[in-house]
Amino acid sequence: MKRSRRDENRAAQRERILAGARKLFSDRGFDEVTMAEVALASGVARATVFNYFPSKQAIIDAITGDVLEYWLAMLERAEADEQTSTPALLRALFGHMGDGIERVRDLHRGVFREITKLQLGLEEGGTAGRSRDLAIGRLAALMARGQGRREIRRDLDPEDLARAFDGLAIGTILHWLYGGESRGGESRGGESRADRPASLRARLARAASIFLEPVSTLPDEPLRGEPLPDLAPR
Numbered sequence: 001m002k003r004s005r006r007d008e009n010r011a012a013q014r015e016r017i018l019a020g021a022r023k024l025f026s027d028r029g030f031d032e033v034t035m036a037e038v039a040l041a042s043g044v045a046r047a048t049v050f051n052y053f054p055s056k057q058a059i060i061d062a063i064t065g066d067v068l069e070y071w072l073a074m075l076e077r078a079e080a081d082e083q084t085s086t087p088a089l090l091r092a093l094f095g096h097m098g099d100g101i102e103r104v105r106d107l108h109r110g111v112f113r114e115i116t117k118l119q120l121g122l123e124e125g126g127t128a129g130r131s132r133d134l135a136i137g138r139l140a141a142l143m144a145r146g147q148g149r150r151e152i153r154r155d156l157d158p159e160d161l162a163r164a165f166d167g168l169a170i171g172t173i174l175h176w177l178y179g180g181e182s183r184g185g186e187s188r189g190g191e192s193r194a195d196r197p198a199s200l201r202a203r204l205a206r207a208a209s210i211f212l213e214p215v216s217t218l219p220d221e222p223l224r225g226e227p228l229p230d231l232a233p234r
Contacts, residue, residue: 013044013048013052014052016042016043016044017038017039017042017044017048017049017052017053017059018059018062018063018066019042020038020039020040020041020042020043021033021038021041021042021059021063022063022104022107023041024037024038024041025063025106025107025110026104026106026107027106028106029106029107029109029110030056030060030109030110030113031110033056034056035049035050035055035056038056038059060110060111060114061114061127061128063107063110063111064110064111064114064115064128065127065128065131067108067111067115068115068128068131068132068135069131070100070233071097071131071135072131072134072135072138073233074093074096074231074232074233075093075135075138075139075142076138076233077229077231077232077233078092078093078142078229078231079138079141079142079145081229081231084226084227084228084229085146085149085151085218085226086142086143086145086146086149086151086152087146087151087152087212087216087218088226088227088228088229089142089229089231090142090165090208090211090212091205091208091212091228092228092229092230092231093169093231094169094204094205094207094208095201095204095205095208095228096231096232097169097173097204098199098200098201098202098203098204098205099201100232101173101176101177101200102199102200102201105177108173108177109177109178112170112173112174112177114128115128115132115170116170116174118132119132119166119167119170135166136159136162136163136166137162139161139162139165139166140158140159140161140162141158142162143158143159143161143162143165144158150217151216151217151218152215152216152217153214153215153216153217156215161215164211165211168207168210168211169204169207172200172203172204172207173200173204175203176198176200176203
């Protein structure tokens with residue numbers, strides 16, 4: 001059903017508020033930004049922000065939901081790819097996660113704080129919770145397809161594999177986001193080599209190998225040379 005002009009305007013204004021909030025959160029993190037600053041960055045009145053989002057937590061929840069929807073879209077693209085081996089698709093998923101999170105580290109510090117609450121069962125329900133459950137289901141379907149192709153060990157439960165993949169990925173990301181990470185990389189501008197975290201993409205590539213070594217039935221060296229597909233949603 002076609003939306004009315006009023007509904008379209010409301011949707012556009014809501015997205016404008018979220019875009020302003022994402023920019024502020026990316027620059028400074030969630031905790032340091034006020035609702036008044038979100039209103040200013042969005043070009044709307046503070047009361048207008050509260051019309052759409054009753055609290056800053058509601059904005060955070062909406063952004064977390066958007067991130068999980070993006071992850072679902074990546075999984076859909078992986079499922080639609082009938083040519084690439086399942087292990088290569090899993091490597092590509094790890095790699096795309098690393099690229100996206102590394103570009104906006106401060107924003108994802110807050111996002112993954114919320115995802116961890118969902119993972120631990122500290123928060124239930126809502127759009128983000130449903131998206132997370134759907135993602136586990138799609139990962140399990142991808143694992144089952146790999147087992148059907150004899151690319152993944154068939155003595156392991158697909159949902160167990162999906163949850164193991166999910167736990168390893170999120171654990172690696174959280175460690176990189178919140179500290180304790182090893183440091184590395186060349187110096188850039190006035191920033192010293194020791195002040196920056198090692199590449200998340202490199203971390204997740206190692207995590208992919210840790211996951212795949214015991215579960216893949218394909219030889220490792222040919223697998224590493226297989227081109228990885230672009231799974232980023234259009």
